[in-house]
Amino acid sequence: MGAGGGQVFRKQAGVRRTMMRIGAGATLSFGLLFAGVSLLELARAGVLFGWSWGTQPNQEVILLRVMMINALLLTLLMIRNLVIDFDVVTERLRKKLNIVNGFILSISIVALLLNYFEGPLVTQLETAISLVSIFCAGLTVYLFHLLVQVFRNVRDRLSHEQELSGKLYHQLTTDRLTGIPGRMLFQEHLAASIATAQKTGVSGAVLFFDLDDFKMFNDSLGHDFGDQVLLAVTDRILQHSTEGMRLYRLGGDEFVILLEGLQGEEEATQVAERVFAAMKEKLSLDGQDLFINLSLGISRFPEDGSDAQTLYRNAEMAMYHAKSIGRNNYQLFESAMNKRAAERLLLAGDLRRALERDEFFLAYQPQVCLTSGRITGMEALIRWQHPERGFVSPGEFIPLAEETKLIIPIGEWVLYTACRQNKAWQDAGFTPVCVSVNLSAFQFGQPNLVAMIKKVLEETGLEPQYLNLEITESITMNNVERAINTMHEINDLGIGISIDDFGTGYSSLNYLKKFPIQTLKIDQSFVRDMTEEHQDVAIPTAIIAMAHSLNLKVIAEGVETEVQQQMLRERGCDEMQGYLISRPLPALEFEKLFHSLPGQEQLLAN
Incomplete structure (x- = not known):
């Protein structure tokens, strides 16, 4: 009060x-x-x-x-x-x-x-x-x-x-910024809707959502710009609102939609799809073009709860589940989520202590030239060996690290460790190659990113040409102008940039021409379909041709068979990585791979 x-x-x-x-x-x-x-x-x-x-x-x-x-x-x-x-x-x-x-x-x-x-x-x-x-x-x-x-x-x-x-x-x-109802009215209206539903037997739903990577907008472009984003999102959703749909802002980038008088479950999902459709087109704010992604969870009454607090908590839980499986999607609440939420809470606590306890290590997967067969680089991938749980999948703890903002210290540790190890191998007499490190959206949006990278290079002594940073299409499209400026600053240090998982996002050729990048990495989902039985090579072929027309190098990910290797070589792909060459290896095992290739003889049969 x-x-x-x-x-x-x-x-x-x-x-x-x-x-x-x-x-x-x-x-x-x-x-x-x-x-x-x-x-x-x-x-x-x-x-x-x-x-x-x-x-x-x-x-x-x-x-x-x-x-x-x-x-x-x-x-x-x-x-x-x-x-x-x-x-x-x-x-x-x-x-x-x-x-x-x-x-x-x-x-x-x-x-x-x-x-x-x-x-x-x-x-x-x-x-x-x-x-x-x-x-x-x-x-x-x-x-x-x-x-x-x-x-x-x-x-x-x-x-x-x-x-x-x-x-x-x-x-x-009432929310001061957007002018729509706030948390207090939402609680009052939800309680009234539940009471009405119990008397009349009609159904309702709570749709809880927040904006993916919203903090990045605030940190990189300022809170005033963040406010404009929130106003634009509110306006978009109100334009797509229907009868019986009420929008509330709870605070920050958290919104909730209350639906009343539903006849079936599909009505709630239809509204969710309408929200995503509203966000599909780019926003133009202060000369910046950006796409807004959001994660949304749905709880229904009376099925998922009979009181306001339970329904709100369940919708929020479903939203976090949507984030955990890739973001920019919606999920319906399921009772099993309660158990998963408890497990994730415990895992988040362990994740906070993992750095202090030295439970992380890096695995390195070689990247090989398709023409000569030589190792030209390696990708550093983080792994977590939990003392009780054993090996924890990156797909499980990376989204959690991003949600809890632990991705910042973890990402800095990965970069520092990869650069230090690469420098150590060079000092030990191994042929110098480039190490690639992934940057998350949250890391890429940090205002001190370039300064942090420069500090790591200075402390480890690694020359910048032996470091490559990988970012995804979605990162670059959130704020195109800001992304381009950041990439130029990274290039100015002498560091290369790759677009990872290319083909799964929504970047246009027009934007791609503006990006100061050096490499495209074809997503493994396209490589997987390149088989003798299913020769679906149209997309990889188009990506390779387009990249070369822009003077970009192409690396294919997830190569597992000789057929895929041969098809990629025939289409002029420059490099490849995948289990056909080697799985990601801890540092000592990667050294053995180096030792098994004296003078970097050809690894592949031409």
Whole structure:
């Protein structure tokens, strides 16, 4: 609850206290007046104190005067409390009210007392009171005029407070940046939707999603640019919204869509597909062209939960599962995800300690020239040997490292270790070759990336021409201009750049011509189909031809058979790597591979 909300509650409590004081004061004054009148009546009846008591006064007149005196006292009490608790009566207005009210009150009390006495003096006083009463009539009108001013002040203040309360409620329930409902309204609406669904038997769904690599935009281009991205995403989704679909921003890059009145599971997935369709076209912001990827999880009610917290948690769990299997997709919640989430939580804890415990090591896979058969380079691949779990697949812990941002220290360790090992092999007399290291999207977006790479080269002593950095198409397309600038800075250090897994992304030839890269790596999925039975070579052939037209070297990944090797050689592919040559090997075993090739004789039969 914000400070504004607390202020509203304090003012509401103040109103209650004020009303209680006024009510108690009114009751007390009325009781004291009737007690005083009763005492006067007893004194008159007993002819006490030897005073000139009069006859039985008119009870209706007495009651009327008592009511009038009580009203005047109540007015004074209200004015006093309004001055103390609320800024609606100015000091000048308060003095006027007190003077007029006090004068009329004094005359009324004297007139009440005179009803119980008789005599010449009393007669003279009654005559004077009658004359003054004419003046009091005018004062009463003036008093009503003053009270009208107080009423107007109270009305204006209440109107202001109501407007302020509305603004505060709007601030508490609406996202300030995008103008769409926020977390508080989502929780209220979801709880109401669940209650309605339980009564009517209809279904609903929660679609939780966040933007992949959003932190990279903030870190590399600033928070203002990140805000523009969030606004553009919100606008895109609202343009594709349908009846029964409500969009909320929970904070940061996290959004949620609430669906109501669903007839089947496919309606929720159709909305998810509509969201992805909205993000398919590139965004142009401040002269930057970028593509937005997101990961989305779906939980349904009543199937996946009967309360708001459970449904939200399950949708979030499904979203993280979508990230773990490659990002930029949506997943429906399944009960098995609870177990997987618990396992991932434990694995994340182990991952944080893996660097400290020296549980990581690098495996090196050779890259071989298809013409000469010589080893021309190697790719450094991280491996994790867990003391209890044993070998943990990179496909399992790399996405987790990216989610937990541990990819930054882990990536720096990989780069440093690969460069140090390559330099050590060169110092030991091995033929110098280039080592390739993969950069994740999160690493590539770090503003200190180039400075970190330069520092590693200086500390390890490796010359920059013996280091190659591999990035994926999706990294370059998130922010084309920024990616190009970063690649130029890397090239300026003398380091080569490769596009990894080429053909699986969505980069265009127009962008590819602008990228300062030296190598394309054909994804193994295309190489896998190059068999005698299934000679699907159109895509690899096109990639090789296109790359050579741009003066780029081509490396084929995942080569496992001699048939694939021969087909690639025939189409002019420059280099290859895969199990046909060698699996990724730890450093000592890779050294043996070097030793088994004295003078780097040809490894392949021409």
